[in-house]
Amino acid sequence: MTPDSPRPNPHGGAGPSGGAGPSGGAGPASGWADRFADELLRLGVQPPRARRLAEETTQQAAECATAPDALFGPAHLYARHLITELNTAALNPTALNPTAFNPTALNPAVPKAGAGPSGGAIDPGDVRLRLTGVGKRYRRRTIFAGVNLTVRAGEVAAIVGANGCGKSTLLRICASLTRPSSGTVQRTRRVGFVPQDGGTAGWLTADEHFTLFGAAAGVAPRRARSTGEHLAGRLAWRPSRDQLTQHLSGGTRQKLNLVLGELHSPDLLLLDEPYQGFDQGTYLSFWQQILAWRDAGKAVVVVTHLLHDLQHVNQVHDLGATA
Amino acid sequence: MTALVVAALSAREVGRRRVALALMVTLPLWFYLLRRSAEGQSVRMLALGMAWAVSALTLFVVNAARGVDPRLRLTGASTLAVIGGRLLALTAGGIALAAAYWALVVADQRPERPWAAALMMALTAVVAAPLGSLIAALLPRELEGALALLSICAVQMLADPPTLVAHLMPFWSLRELGTYVIDGADAGYLWRALLHAALTWLICAGGTYALFAWRLRLPRYPEP
Structure with a gap:
């Protein structure tokens, strides 16, 4: 196995295509390999290397007498997964056995952590969000002023503070949904925003939300649904095809919100107390998911008022008491 | 593509609100039945009922999407795709409704110019959808928007046709077309109606x- 040889995807079997029968013949395996190689190319991998990875992946599936989609899951998701793993190793070489993985062997054409599909390489730990002297006033009332915050790739930042101190407003400023009254904001282009509540259409199903948000991001409907169902699986949720969002429990609706925020693979995730209504197991899965995003080189900003959340984060910004 | 997905899903959303949809679809029928004995009045009232139904439906659909739209923009959708897709769905639904009521009018009243009656119905839907979305854009809360639409329709119904107020109303074109369809008036009525409808559509869609x-x-x- 070469240093960046494909490894079976832990999510593969649970993926939406995971139910495909074993060894579907050359046709399905070849189609999967083509889609896999196409996605690698889209992610910035050079063509010879993409072909080689595709061949190795299908070969590995053949050795297991299993169809690639049954072993690795949907091709495009596994391509992203593989790139993420390679980038994680590049960010944190000690995370992998150095004898089994040599970061210098990586092709420089492979985007660094969190690089967008445009393929622009970004150094690990680059700044994803920088607030300098940001303030917000509503008429004569100052909500907050002089907020400085820098969040880098592979970091989780928490925004804490009393009710009404402007945590959600600050997050909306980061997302560019609200304009700051003062200060400057610099942030990466691809951002995912998960509101505290709302943000979904009650008369649509989860699948239709995936289609809608996928279309907004330029993703084909079938692929958006497949990605959405896969991401939902990570939160221990299997969306029902005919259940309307308004009939989902509050916690499940928040899971949908989380999936929608992540659907287009943003480099920066802005989460406004997204765990409301989560049961204990989902709450733990949620934090595991945040740590997985962090390890994959994404920057995460989470608004919270739960002090025990803070053990998971790299930095805490306290907006203080109510202004 | 985004606009088409928004349109398809908006249509699906509306289709699932069966009771509201049934009430909206039957609303013009009551307008029509109450004036059925008077040929000209019944068709004009039917068109006004359709205008009210389609614009109110658009108002509620646009307002219901208020929480989703900013997220769609943030994900990469353009404002034109989001708003255009929704208007496309509701205009298409309105035209389907217009086709059904046109069939009723043709079967029940046998107007002299059935094609002009079809134009009148279709134009009603085409103008009503952006009017509803403009009201939704101006008045984000549903109650205020519904009251504003009620006011417009009431003034439209009660204003004396020759007055300036009647000419400034968004559905003045329906009165002119109604005169052309039912009373056999000259083509000037038709062109004035088309011009007024085009201007109203531009103002409402552009404003939205x-x-x-x-x-x-x-x-x-x-x-x-």
């Missing part, structure tokens, strides 16, 4: 776009 482009604008932050 301008307001939502401003409301859903995303400042371009520089990359760090």
